[in-house]
């Protein structure tokens with residue numbers, strides 16, 4: 001599992017490809033454990049419990065990703081990090097704040113739309129950009 005988590009965290013390998021790599025590892029492990037085509041009961045349990053999805057590996061290694069939804073500008077693609085309220089609601093500016101040259105006006109394109117969430121009217125990104133932030137891993141390298 002460890003090589004797949006390294007590919008995912010440091011190589012930014014996408015989830016479907018990580019799941020494919022896990023299946024390959026499971027096949028290799030099964031080939032290595034088989035003795036004349038037979039598996040012991042403990043080996044069968046090991047293969048049965050082998051993870052098939054990278055998210056279960058994240059939980060096993062306790063590295064759940066923190067996802068931040070940025071608001072990307074539809075015109076200039078500048079991303080705006082949200083600020084958070086005490087109730088956990090992300091707050092975005094209504095218009096793009098990007099200034100290309102010092103002293104010039106900002107982009108000003110609308111980047112949010114009004115939506116209702118849990119009975120509250122809030123602004124959500126027109127073009128959301130999800131960013132996964134993993135905690136620093138101590139690999140001993």
Ligand SMILES: [Zn+2]
Pocket residue numbers: 073074075076077078096097098107108109
């Ligand atoms: Zn913009």
